[in-house]
Amino acid sequence: xxxxxxxxxxxxxxxxxxxxxxxxxxxxxxxxxxxxxxxxxxxxxxxxxxxxxxxxxxxxxxxxxxxxxxxxxxxxxxxxxxxxxxxxxxxxxxxxxxxxxxxxxxxxxxxxxxxxxxxxxxxxxxxxxxxxxxxxxxxxxxxxxxxxxxxxxxxxxxxxxxxxxxxxxxxxxxxxxxxxxxxxxxxxxxxxxxxxxxxxxxxxxxxxxxxxxxxxxxxxxxxxxxxxxxxxxxxxxxxxxxxxxxxxxxxxxxxxxxxxxxxxxxx
Amino acid sequence: xxxxxxxxxxxxxxxxxxxxxxxxxxxxxxxxxxxxxxxxxxxxxxxxxxxxxxxxxxxxxxxxxxxxxxxxxxxxxxxxxxxxxxxxxxxxxxxxxxxxxxxxxxxxxxxxxxxxxxxxxxxxxxxxxxxxxxxxxxxxxxxxxxxxxxxxxxxxxxxxxxxxxxxxxxxxxxxxxxxxxxxxxxxxxxxxxxxxxxxxxxxxxxxxxxxxxxxxxxxxxxxxxxxxxxxxxxxxxxxxxxxxxxxxxxxxxxxxxxxxxxxxxxx
Numbered sequence: 313x314x315x316x317x318x319x320x321x322x323x324x325x326x327x328x329x330x331x332x333x334x335x336x337x338x339x340x341x342x343x344x345x346x347x348x349x350x351x352x353x354x355x356x357x358x359x360x361x362x363x364x365x366x367x368x369x370x371x372x373x374x375x376x377x378x379x380x381x382x383x384x385x386x387x388x389x390x391x392x393x394x395x396x397x398x399x400x401x402x403x404x405x406x407x408x409x410x411x412x413x414x415x416x417x418x419x420x421x422x423x424x425x426x427x428x429x430x431x432x433x434x435x436x437x438x439x440x441x442x443x444x445x446x447x448x449x450x451x452x453x454x455x456x457x458x459x460x461x462x463x464x465x466x467x468x469x470x471x472x473x474x475x476x477x478x479x480x481x482x483x484x485x486x487x488x489x490x491x492x493x494x495x496x497x498x499x500x501x502x503x504x505x506x507x508x509x510x511x512x513x514x515x516x517x518x519x520x521x522x523x524x525x526x527x528x529x530x531x532x533x534x535x536x537x538x539x540x541x542x543x544x545x546x547x548x549x550x551x552x553x554x555x556x557x558x559x560x561x562x563x564x565x566x567x568x569x570x571x572x573x574x575x576x577x578x579x
Numbered sequence: 580x581x582x583x584x585x586x587x588x589x590x591x592x593x594x595x596x597x598x599x600x601x602x603x604x605x606x607x608x609x610x611x612x613x614x615x616x617x618x619x620x621x622x623x624x625x626x627x628x629x630x631x632x633x634x635x636x637x638x639x640x641x642x643x644x645x646x647x648x649x650x651x652x653x654x655x656x657x658x659x660x661x662x663x664x665x666x667x668x669x670x671x672x673x674x675x676x677x678x679x680x681x682x683x684x685x686x687x688x689x690x691x692x693x694x695x696x697x698x699x700x701x702x703x704x705x706x707x708x709x710x711x712x713x714x715x716x717x718x719x720x721x722x723x724x725x726x727x728x729x730x731x732x733x734x735x736x737x738x739x740x741x742x743x744x745x746x747x748x749x750x751x752x753x754x755x756x757x758x759x760x761x762x763x764x765x766x767x768x769x770x771x772x773x774x775x776x777x778x779x780x781x782x783x784x785x786x787x788x789x790x791x792x793x794x795x796x797x798x799x800x801x802x803x804x805x806x807x808x809x810x811x812x813x814x815x816x817x818x819x820x821x822x823x824x825x826x827x828x829x830x831x832x833x834x835x836x837x838x839x840x841x842x843x844x845x846x
Contacts, residue, residue, distance in 0.1 A: 450826040453821065453826040454818075454827045456821025479823075481826060484822070485822070552841065552845065554720065554721060555751070556720060559718070559720040559746070560718070561717075564717070564718060567834050567835060571818070571838075572842070575785045
């Protein structure tokens with residue numbers, strides 16, 4: 313069966329794709345965009361249920377796109393071929409590569425997190441920049457956490473820039489959205505120690521015991537840790553800094569802290 | 580004395596500013612661009628000799644710009660006021676903030692590096708992405724290295740995106756450009772141990788001794804470490820990875836390795 317061809321920029325599907333760049337539209341529709349060959353491939357690898365796949369051969373960069381499209385069809389995706397101009401209008405990227413998918417968002421509850429024998433969880437508070445959130449997800453994946461818990465989310469995890477900067481980790485690392493009080497109660501209930509980072513702490517992050525059931529809490533870019541977590545954590549730690557005060561951003565600080573925990577836990 | 584006003588998009592200074600976005604033009608002229616309030620402020624703080632400062636009040640975002648301009652004049656900068664349109668043409672950023680400086684490039688030789696009692700040096704090979712190089716410079720600053728040595732540079736350190744993503748660290752961390760063979764000979768001569776990271780190493784980065792005179796060598800994004808450094812290093816180490824293979828990029832791996840060295844050296 314040949315895919316439907318869309319050339320009109322006024323086509324309602326084109327309009328919907330453009331709208332899905334906006335958080336409100338994504339949340340209302342319960343959908344999000346997956347743009348790009350690598351991202352679509354990873355989504356399929358991780359069994360993300362792609363509802364619609366839009367493609368435009370004139371934008372393809374390689375030769376593997378038809379095989380990937382075939383794979384998406386097998387997995388149940390509806391296929392739409394776009395004209396070059398129509399694809400350019402929908403594409404989020406400056407240099408599109410001719411593939412754009414729409415998939416349903418998902419929600420994971422705290423109760424659904426599969427904790428390992430020695431729970432290891434990353435909690436991030438109100439991260440603002442999609443690029444930072446994506447990098448944080450990648451570092452959490454590399455460190456092997458059980459889950460990333462996003463408290464009081466400012467940036468939507470289904471933002472196209474998170475999808476992209478997470479290099480597909482969004483599709484595999486368990487991510488829970490919740491408010492701080494609920495997360496705190498859950499951590500206590502599970503007897504998971506709470507170690508939070510703040511530049512004002514006395515203790516160095518590497519002097520804290522990061523073995524056993526552990527959650528690491530990171531504050532937002534602009535405001536750092538909230539009063540709530542400053543008060544409700546078991547330990548506050550800081551990363552020693554040479555050089556200028558803002559050389560480490562929250563994503564870099566997260567990487568450093570997570571991998572110190574990995575080091576201690578493997579040792 | 581009132582600054583010269585430029586409104587014509589054909590003005591040769593406007594054309595030169597646009598040209599300086601290109602590496603060849605920068606290298607030929609021995610100049611580079613510093614765009615943005617924060618960047619210009621940091622350049623002045625670090626005594627970068629700004630030759631020309633272009634400004635456009637219609638693009639200013641705050642109220643501190645006149646004081647900064649005054650500071651630049653005191654430091655010897657020539658001042659040019661641009662029309663809104665002319666500034667938009669010169670600006671590299673999508674949302675300019677009305678300040679754009681031109682400063683001379685500098686070159687630091689290996690012989691000019693001020694090594695500390697326990698030398699600590701970062702060597703990066705052929706990094707391609709300006710954003711990665713900027714993040715690497717920030718992490719090197721935060722870790723307090725004596726110098727960053729860029730071997731066989733692919734990305735120009737004076738690229739506007741390096742200036743920006745380094746958040747001014749470019750102006751303070753000593754950076755040397757050299758070829759790998761020269762750097763290797765210099766490290767040997769100074770009795771500085773060479774520890775290089777590669778995913779194929781047996782030894783974990785945290786099991787290596789990173790105290791004493793140390794250089795950490797990181798490979799490029801696409802190709803990793805070259806044969807040269809694989810062969811000529813004292814130790815090869817790897818970072819343990821859970822999750823998908825490419826979750827850690829070179830900038831993230833650099834942060835992890837540098838801060839493990841800091842931990843060991845402070846402990």
